[in-house]
Each structure stands twice: as C-alpha cells, then as structure tokens.
Amino acid sequence: MWQGQNRYEETQITKGMKTGPLESGESSSDATPAKLMISVVAVLDFMLRILAAAGTLGSAMAMGTTEETVPLFPQSILLNAEYSDLPMFTFFVIANSVACAYLVLSLPLSFYHIISSAAKSSRIILVVFDTVMLALVTAGASTAAAIVYLAHKGNANANWFAICQQFNSFCERTSGSLIGSFAAAFVLILIIITSAIAISHR
C-alpha cells in the first residue's frame, strides 16, 4: 500500500516534470513568430534611420551651401543672399546637422537590436531621443518653411515684400532643401512607431 503510493507519487512527479517543459515548449513556439517580427521590425528601423539621416544631411547641405549674389543695376552694387542672413535658416541647418549626427550615431545600437531581440532599456532610450529629434527636425523644417513662404508670397498686412523675384535661385534652393527635412520628420514618425511595435512584441 505505501510502496504503491510512493510509486504513484513518482509518476505524478514525472508527469509534472513532463508537463513543465511541454508548456514552455509551447510558449517558445508561440514566441518564434514574435521574435521574427521583432527582427523584421529591427531591420526596417535600421533602414529607416539611414533614410532619415540621408534626408537631414541633404537638407543641411543644400541649405548650408546656398548663396546667391545678384547685381542691383541702378546703384551698381552687389546684393548677396546666403542662409545665415536669416536666423531661421541657421537654426534649420543646425537642427538638421544635429539630427543627422544623432541618427548616424544611433545606427550601431539599431544594428544591435537586429541581433538581440530581448533588448528593452536600449530601445526605450532610442525612443526618447527619437522623439526629441522628431521635435527638433519638425521645428527646424517649420521655421524654415514659414520664411520660405514669406519669401515667395510676402505679406501685405505686415509690409513684408516677397524677395523671390530678386533672389530666384536662393529661393528655389531653400525651398528644395525643405523636402529632405520634412521627409526625415515623416521617417522619424515611422521609426518611433516601429520602435513601439518592437517593444510591445518583445
């Protein structure tokens, strides 16, 4: 009677030990698609960062190298226009340069996330900086856009005249440089969303 009980206990224990790994095996087979999902998201994150870095770099360079000299005929003097004439354009160049530097520096960490899907704190740290950079890039692009708009259209109520008739190539160049910056802001939104998805599937 007692021996039988002991043997029964043993089988119960063995059963218990068997159910243990089986359960964890089930959960790991559930986790595999989630891990694959994280890896796909991490690769996407890496590629988006390169895209955003290229956008900000292009914008900063296009704006930073903008310069135009036009002759003012009646007085025979030369009018020179460059980005540093307007503090908003200077801010635009600085904001895009800072964002570009950050995005390049974040690439190794982003690459580490492709390998290690379990990383949590480092992903949150990236989300924090990504969000701040989104605000910075958007602010830079918006201030520059406001000035580009004024330069093109002017404002009769404030007596600010459009300067694009005079500085045609300057206006075209500054307008074009906005594209990369706004695209980078959009890509940064996508980066934050992919990071949130990666964190949730961890």
Added chain:
Amino acid sequence: MWQGQNRYEETQITKGMKTGPLESGESSSDATPAKLMISVVAVLDFMLRILAAAGTLGSAMAMGTTEETVPLFPQSILLNAEYSDLPMFTFFVIANSVACAYLVLSLPLSFYHIISSAAKSSRIILVVFDTVMLALVTAGASTAAAIVYLAHKGNANANWFAICQQFNSFCERTSGSLIGSFAAAFVLILIIITSAIAISHR
C-alpha cells in the same frame, strides 16, 4: 486498495489545484510591481494629457482672439491686426485646436489604460497618434515663433521691418500664446515616453 488510490488521486488533484493558484500567485507577486508601475504610468499619462490639452486650448484661444486696432495718425485711418492676417498664425490656431480635440478624445482611452494594464494594441494606436500630434503642435508653434521673431526683430537683409512698435499688444499676445503650445509639445514628448515605458512593462 483501489478506493485508497482514488482517494489519493483526489488529494493529488486537490493539491494540484492548490499549487496551480499558488504558482500563479507567485508569478502575480512578481507581476505586481510591474502592474503597479503600469498603473502609475497610466495615471501620469492621463494627467499629462489634460495638461497638454489645456496648453493647446490656451494657445489656440489666446492667438485666435488676438486683435488690435491702432490709429495711423497722419492719414487718420485705422490699422487693424489680427491673427488671420498671417497664414502661419492661422495654421498655429488650427494645429493647436486639432491637437486639443485629439487630446480630449484620447482621455477615455487613457482612462481605460489605468484600469486595464494588459491593453497593448490601443496603447500602440495612441503612440501613433501622439507622435503625429507632436509633429503637428511643434510645426504650428515653430512657424508662429518664426513670425513672432520677425515681428519683433525684423530682418534687414530681406527688408522686412519689425512691426512690434506699431502693434504692441498684438505682439505681446502672440508671443505669449507660443508658451502654451511649446509646453504642450514638451508634454507630448513625455506622453510618448511614458507610453513606451508602459508598453515595455506590460
């Protein structure tokens, strides 16, 4: 003998049923700090949303109700300045109104997150919209700030003169309305970070 075994089986089952809740009790005691953490973060998120909504509402109202009429003495005509004279100020009012409406509408979902800590998809949806709203509020505040800066300082290179000597109260009001908007943008950054932390602790 069989009766005894059956009775033993029953006790084993009862034990098993007892150990079941005990184990889950252990894991829930592990999960309790995490759940408490999520609840604290969810309450913080709710309060930050109210704060950001108040900021955007205040900014939109302060800018939207700005109007100043100054007499121009020599010609004895009245000069009128309001926010709709400048398209960037109109964008500022619209951006802040949209963000305020979204933040108020997101409050019930944020309250639901305080009760249910397991919610995942709804948190990610909120992160997506929060990020877009951060970009919108930052863009609105930045364009308005660029114009306020021009109104105060003018720009000699572009021949844009400062208009704040004429429209003193208009300038003060528009400058002040920027504060709420920039504060809301900062609070939105905090909201996105708290959301990321809540998702990671889920």
